Amino acid sequence: MQIRTSALAGTMESSDIMVRIEPSDAEGIELALESSVIQQYGKQIEKVMRQALSELGVTSARVSAVDKGALDCTVRARVLCAAYRAAERDDFTWEVGV
């Protein structure tokens, strides 16, 4: 999936995460994360973010996020939303839940 423009998803409210995704000239995901719980959960948040981008086939982007204690499912939802907005697409494939 190609990132075409800069897009945001999420808020700065407690339990949320604000994610910005922008096009990048270079290959790879450049990720900058701020979080009040970065020592405890920084690696996990980054893992969830990279996983979501990888599933979408995003291989080149600049991503920045400010976390306010979001659950993994919130992190994932905000990354997916920001990526689709940045790709200017709305054809997400919803998997069936268990």
Add this chain to the structure above:
Amino acid sequence: MRRLRRSMLFVPGNNPGMIRDAYIYGSDSIMFDLEDSVSIHEKDAARFLVYNALTTIDYGDKELVVRINDLGSGLGLADLEAIVRARPDVIRLPKTDSAEDVLQCEREIARIEREAGIPLGQTGMMAAIETANGVLHAYEIATSSKRLIGIALGAEDYVTDLKTVRSDGTELFFARNMILNAARAAQIDAVDTVFSDVNDEEGFLAEARLIKQLGFNGKSVLNPRQIAPLHAVFMPSEKDLAKARAVVEALEEAKQRGSGVASLNGKMIDKPVAMRAQYLIELAEAGKPATMGEGV
């Protein structure tokens, strides 16, 4: 045991904190909202958030309901594509004016179930009636689909349609009775509208008592603070409960004797009395946690 729907807590679909905490407040149902509580620019974000919450968070035995945008808005179909696959118990359809509104939604749900390999018919539906036109078609709506578990009154839009405002409930008398009678005739649940002023506890209690007396199963609630008082209203009195237990015991005793007829204090227990007794006991059982600090 039937599912009780005394309280249906509205949770704004784009609020991760409320989505995370929704199950702790003790409502019978949790209703994630993609409609009025989500701004037009955040509909996609709320869809992603509610879908990911439903497929990840364990809400225990709570009934999970999602209010979608109406199909005519151009947003409802995208909501269904996501939400049916997240497998909530119920999809709540807003602004239902006719049986065709329900059937149109049902056709889309059935198509998505087939495409996704979800057992056909697994997704329940609930129709919210929010206009004068909808109220006049309440019975037709209530009987339109086997998926319907209930119909609900949405009063804010309804009073606007009537060209009045909400007051002591006089303005809702006709709609409540139409919706309740339609639901009962269709043998589904009837859920009352929200009480918007969360600081008016007396007003809320008066309305809760009124709708319980009319026969509603419960109410939609906007604030978790309204749950415990609402459940308390639905809690049977000790006297009624003792009577209900005596009825059930007498029925059990008659059954063991092999007798088809049960009586209590010389009076025959007929079917409606037995059904009411059973419902009261279920309400009392469900109300137990409320006395142990449930709700806020």
